[in-house]
Amino acid sequence: MELTFIPAKGEQLWPLHQNTPCSQQLIAGTTLRNQQTQQASSVSHIEHASQIENAWISRADWEAFARQLSTSTACFVLKSADGDILAWAGDPSGPAVTASDDSFLILFPWQFIQVNEQIVSKLDQNNHSGDISPAAHIDGIVHLGKGSRILPGVVIEGNCVIGENCKIGPNCYLRGSTTIGDQCHIGQAVEIKNSIVGHGSSIGHLSYVGDSVIGNHVNFGAGTITSNLRHDGLNHRSTVKGSLIDTGRRKFGAIVGDGTHTGIHTAIYPGRKLGPNSSTRPNETVQRDLES
Template identity: 65%
Template sequence: MPLFTTRAIEDFPIGNILLRDHHAAFAVEGLRTHLHAWLTAEDMALLSPTTPTLVDERRTPLAWFGDVPDAAKAIVANSSFLIVHPWDLLRANEHFVGALSSPKIEGDIHPNAVIEGVVHLGAGSRILPGVFIEGNVIIGANCKIGPNCYIRGSTSIGDKCHVGNAVEIKNSIMLSGTNVGHLSYVGDSVLGEKVNFGAGTVTSNLRHDGKNHRTEVDGSLVDTGRRKFGCIVGDGVHTGINTSIYPGRKLWPGASTRPGEIVQRDVVSNLQ
């Protein structure tokens, strides 16, 4: 997968916090966790001496007390799960960002911006006039958002990102150093580090028949379980202006598109 060729899953940020650091919030003596598990406080509260192991619906251990998981004393998670594919990152991000309850503003918000939701804004970041934020959103440090952008929850944007004029971002993850040029749309997608979307780049995220999206993994089509699903973009990808990307497509690290290109199939670069 494009994102997992350049970083381990445990080193992927969820809401701008590494997955491994999310695990640290549950650290107690004797507790072990699967490196790729997304864990919720609701499920972790279920662990006890009588039920020392938390498993997913496939009985994969997610967290346990002791040296090894005890399958005979396991409880099935309600909301925790194993991150296997990039679209699982979106599910974890939705859970974390959607649960924000109080704002944290360290940057500057222009008086003519409208905020309807809980926002975390990093130091040195600026939200310019005309920006409308609807839902919970996390924006890192030293970012520039707008003017006239529409940012929808649950979106997380890393450090040193630029979201240009009249861009819409919905339920997506953007890693640090990524730029989305003016008049673009990014929906239900994951963008790696130092990606540059040329002006007018549009991701499609809905099938005409309303069914779940499927995407190719190791030569086979896999059901993502998602009715809304955009694209997965590796580090350093550059798109030409007015690029259109079909749902469920993957662009590998270092790949690029030409102006006006329609991405109907995965784009593999020589950096794979």
């Protein structure tokens, strides 16, 4: 399959992707665009299709779309369960095929967590190009890039993708479907759960990152904690253009823009967003979104 990506309009992905398209987001060791192209290219019966740049389409939905096309010479449009156009072959005004809930337009930054979960959770083969200490414990599938080291005492539960030239540990805990970019440092006694950590970022010792998206070149001071669960157990809401939006997530930590630095012992309320190049003081509590 050959894909043409159509530029997205109306994205509300602050504080991520201020100067780059949504398709460049780190997902499972590569970009969102590369992941989508790989999924689509494994499907037959479609010679050429167009896709909205900020649309995520699961492999199963690509396959269902292709089966529909193989039974007819008509042009078809793939729509999300909410009625948004995701992709089409031929005429974008053709009859619609409805996708599952696994395919959707990416309009908010927390949706990258859902995409990453879909891909990383389905990994079924290890790819170890770096060094893993015999004193580490791994219970899951791990992709480890060249030049990266997993130090003694590290525990990994579930699947994890770690980029090149990273230092993981000692004595840290990675779980859920977690992706870590290139040239990252995950320090002593850090826990990262079901999150994306961008290239060149450092999560200082004694920190916790849960259900979050961390940008590139972010530095978390020691003891920085993201909270990800409301006391009442309801879905988290996040402010977008002055309105509170239901994220659909019962567990949701923080969205942190590129170049952000936190002081030691920073506590971040759930669902908060920290703008690019923002900073916090030691012992600060982030109760509201921080602008740059």
